[in-house]
Every structure is written in structure tokens, then in C-alpha cells.
Amino acid sequence: MKAIPILFFTLENFSSWLKEQNDFIKHWIHSIGFVAEPGSTVLLPDKNGKLSQVLCGVSDLHHFWNAGHLPGLLPEGEYVFNQDHLNEEDLAIAWGLGSYQFTRYKKASRSMATLFLSKKNRERVSNIIDSMGYVRDLINTPTDDMGPSELAKEAEKLAKQYGATFKQMIGEQLLKNNFPCIYTVGRASDDLPRLLDLRWGNVKHPKITLVGKGVCFDTGGLDIKPSSSMLLMKKDMAGAAHVLGLARMIMQADLPVNLRVLIPAVENAISGNAYRPGDVITSRKGLTIEIGNTDAEGRLVLADALCEAVSEKPDLLIDISTLTGAARIAVGTDISAMFCNQDTLADAVMQYGMQTSDPIWRLPLFSGYREALNSPIADINNAGADSYAGAITAALFLKEFVPDDIPWLHFDMMAWNLKSRPGRPQGGEAMALRALFALIAEKYPAK
Numbered sequence: 001m002k003a004i005p006i007l008f009f010t011l012e013n014f015s016s017w018l019k020e021q022n023d024f025i026k027h028w029i030h031s032i033g034f035v036a037e038p039g040s041t042v043l044l045p046d047k048n049g050k051l052s053q054v055l056c057g058v059s060d061l062h063h064f065w066n067a068g069h070l071p072g073l074l075p076e077g078e079y080v081f082n083q084d085h086l087n088e089e090d091l092a093i094a095w096g097l098g099s100y101q102f103t104r105y106k107k108a109s110r111s112m113a114t115l116f117l118s119k120k121n122r123e124r125v126s127n128i129i130d131s132m133g134y135v136r137d138l139i140n141t142p143t144d145d146m147g148p149s150e151l152a153k154e155a156e157k158l159a160k161q162y163g164a165t166f167k168q169m170i171g172e173q174l175l176k177n178n179f180p181c182i183y184t185v186g187r188a189s190d191d192l193p194r195l196l197d198l199r200w201g202n203v204k205h206p207k208i209t210l211v212g213k214g215v216c217f218d219t220g221g222l223d224i225k226p227s228s229s230m231l232l233m234k235k236d237m238a239g240a241a242h243v244l245g246l247a248r249m250i251m252q253a254d255l256p257v258n259l260r261v262l263i264p265a266v267e268n269a270i271s272g273n274a275y276r277p278g279d280v281i282t283s284r285k286g287l288t289i290e291i292g293n294t295d296a297e298g299r300l301v302l303a304d305a306l307c308e309a310v311s312e313k314p315d316l317l318i319d320i321s322t323l324t325g326a327a328r329i330a331v332g333t334d335i336s337a338m339f340c341n342q343d344t345l346a347d348a349v350m351q352y353g354m355q356t357s358d359p360i361w362r363l364p365l366f367s368g369y370r371e372a373l374n375s376p377i378a379d380i381n382n383a384g385a386d387s388y389a390g391a392i393t394a395a396l397f398l399k400e401f402v403p404d405d406i407p408w409l410h411f412d413m414m415a416w417n418l419k420s421r422p423g424r425p426q427g428g429e430a431m432a433l434r435a436l437f438a439l440i441a442e443k444y445p446a447k
Helices: 011-019 023-032 088-098 119-140 148-161 172-176 180-186 233-252 298-310 325-331 343-355 367-373 390-399 433-443
Strands: 004-009 041-045 051-057 078-081 165-170 194-200 207-212 214-218 258-268 280-282 288-290 316-321 336-340 360-362 408-412
Touching (some): 011 023, 088 119, 119 233, 148 258, 180 194, 180 280, 214 233, 233 316, 336 390, 343 360
């Protein structure tokens, strides 16, 4: 059976297409009143009553998510995009992401329609879809099944799949090896804090280091969150999920890079030995940190991991986190807030974000706000004195641990869809990965 063609039309170009069709198609279209309104879909039969084509009305022929709703809408079968002027890769990625269902605890609601994809795009598209689905799965999994120890098992499993090396420091080992911030934040949990370390690739190739915030649940610590703010905190390890997903993309594509992934994996819990507001921690770098708020824990664990990352002077350093609510206030839930210490690199990432329909917006590392983190008793406070510019002050905190000569990207994102939309079901979401993979793959293309 041949794949069923899917055709996309705007209101403007549909009438000209219809004029060229035979009387059977014209009569059928007129009888059901289809005029290619954006969001409308019609199944077109042949003279034998079998499905022959799918017509979709869209507002813009080049909108990335045009095919996102189709896998769950169309009857089971195989379909194909055959309009040469459209971007098959974008449509296929949207289709694949629209096919996603989280089925760990609940059976799939239905079998999805499948897509025929040309050979030239198949490998790259499958890599992107599978890696983003992997990220979604990790984020969607509740903490009872995705705590620090389970996250470590996922990282180790990924390493084995691609022939990477994996090691971890657990509990007291963190103190012995001078990772005091990671240990202190996670020590109140019965699932011990740890630092995950994955390495892959030829050491002679350019070094890319990825650091992901792995706070597997965030109560807020002694500065406890209200229940409404705690409900989605299983997603506070989304930074870790993202760097594992990006690493998967890179390894699957066999890019010529020397890859390292560092994940501080903790649970910010409450018990008798939880760290307290007013405590002072001496970080791996040696900077003393006054704890202004135990709910500003992500930047603490990232500080130690970033300090380790920069010790090898990578050619590119990327950290990803669900760090601040302030970033959501600034750019909303669909845009990844980005900070960068090099304008050329920042401009390139923004450009790739536009090319891949993966929205990113740069916020400034405005040094004038650094004084908000001043402490009377330590080198720095982990929380600003007020709520203004919270995403910027958090980024400035991290900047203390990254030398200016190392190209550095810091992402602060939502990593969650609050409602279902085409290609983007409610739940965990992979953000900025298409843009970052495009940047790295073009800079370091596979041979």
C-alpha cells in the first residue's frame, strides 16, 4: 500500500489548486464546505471510497508545527509529505514530536499514524525526535522513580549505549573530592547527592562540556515552597535531562568532539541535617557563599560543577537548568532565556534558534546588578536582596565560577508544556536542543 499524501494550503493558494482538480474532487470539497481555514483538515477519498489524500489548512506554509497534530488525528496508516516547496525535515520533526506519548504508567491512548520519510533526512530527523522524546520521558517521570540514584542509572545506561565512560561521586565522596555545595544541598535526602560524569569521543577533538542541573525534587528546603509551587518540582532535573538528550544527539550523530557531561544530582529535601538560611558554604572554587535562601539551590550545585568543568578549559561550555521563575516572567514558558559571555556566540545561537523554530532570547549579564549578591559575611550571597532581575542575578552568580576566556552559554528554561498543543503535549518539554545541536553539528560536522 502506497503512503497517503498530505497537502498543506493557505486560504490564498487553495482555490488555485482546486481549480486544477477533476469534478469528483471539486464536488466532494464543495459538499463538505472545506476552504482550507487554518487548523482545518479533510480526508479526501478516491472513487473507490479509499482514503487518497489529506488536505490541511494552515495560516503559514512554513510554520514549524503544521504537522504536529496529525499523528493522533489521522487514521492509522502511512503518510507522506510530497510538496517540494515545503521543509520536509521540519514537518517530520513536528510529526514525530506529535506522536509522543508518555506510557510508563498509562497505556497509549491510541496507535499513531506513521510517516514515510526520504532517506536523506531519516537519520537526522530520527535522532532529533528520539533524543527529544528521551528528554521528555526523563522529565515526566516522578521523583520516586527518577531520584538522584535513578538519574545516575539513566546516565550510565546512555554511556553504555554509546561506548562512553561513566563515573559518579556519591555522598561523603563529594566532600573528600571538594564538591561541598553539591553535598550540602543534597545531604538531607535519603537518596544521596552525587556528581555524574560522562565522557565520550576522541580527546584530540575540540572539547565540549555540558553541565545540567539535576535537582530531582525541590521542596525549597527550609525556605519551603507552597504546595502549588511544589507540584511540578519533579521537573527541576530538566537541565540534567537536557544535557543527556543533547549528548545523545551528539553521540548518535558521531560528531568529532571530545564530550563531557557533568550533572550534580540531588534532592533538595528537609530533615534535621538540611542546610539553613544564613549558613556559609565554602565552594569548590574557594569562594564563600552565604545562604540567603535555601530555595536558590540550583545555582549552588551548578557552581561546583562549573568549577570542575572549566578546569579542563573546554572550547565550549553549556549549562542548562530550570533555574528561576524570574526567567519565566521575563520571556514566558515557550522561550529559553539565554546568557552568554561572547557576543558572536550568542548571535549564532539566536540565529540557529530562528532557523530551527526553537525560540531563544538573550538576556544580559549586566554587571551593575552584581551588587545585589553582596554579603556582609561572605564573598557572595546565593540570593539577591530583592526580587528584581532574578534571572540575571542568578546568571551573575554562575558567572563567578566561569572565566571570561571560556565560551559559555547558560540556559534558564521552563522545560514544561502547561497545556497540549500540536506537537507539544502537556508535560515535560525539550527546549533549545534543536538550536544547540544545529550549532554544534555545523561547527563540528560528522565526517
